[in-house]
Amino acid sequence: MDLRKIGRFIAAKRQENSYTQESLAEALDVSNRSVSKWERGICLPDSGHMAELCKLLKISINDLFNGEKVDMKDANKKSEQLLIEMTKRQEANNKRAYANICIVAVGAMLLYFTVIGITARCMTKEDFWPILIVVAATLILLITFFFAFRTEVDLGHYACKHCGHKFTPTYGQAARAIHVGTTRYLKCPKCHKRSWSKKHF
Ligand SMILES: [Zn+2]
Incomplete structure (x- = not known):
């Protein structure tokens, strides 16, 4: 899936159907920035706007994803290629998300031990605040681990x-x-x- 090609296609079809970025954005109830981002190939229209966008631009969803008018006889083959490509993209996103979770978990742990280490060195018998810091740091670590764990289980x-x-x-x-x-x-x-x-x- 070529986001830039899709973007150029959206821009061309928008002009062909006499929309400005503003009027198209208004018809879809999205911001001008969203339309501009689609056309620059930064992102795809979100699923909630796809059908309406295609209707306004008089194209099919298949055309949109291919960034060109798809011949009816090629439509099935093109859809299958797209599905495979999207699955691959999803897998790559999952891998990236997993790497991010690992970084967050390790980072949270390092931060935790740093905070505990500093607090332990500064601790005196009269002070109450170090206990509060340790409790707060432990809670934050546990919450981070909890969400990291859930996200990790849900991936793949x-x-x-x-x-x-x-x-x-x-x-x-x-x-x-x-x-x-x-x-x-x-x-x-x-x-x-x-x-x-x-x-x-
Ligand atoms: Zn089995």
């Missing part, structure tokens, strides 16, 4: 080594399973056998 899926079944564990199952990197020791919901299941994005 695991594949059973015995039967190949692909599944997403519940948060409880994932929390109880030991893991090494992106591989977790999980019970397969289909064959009920346990295995070191690798995460697939």
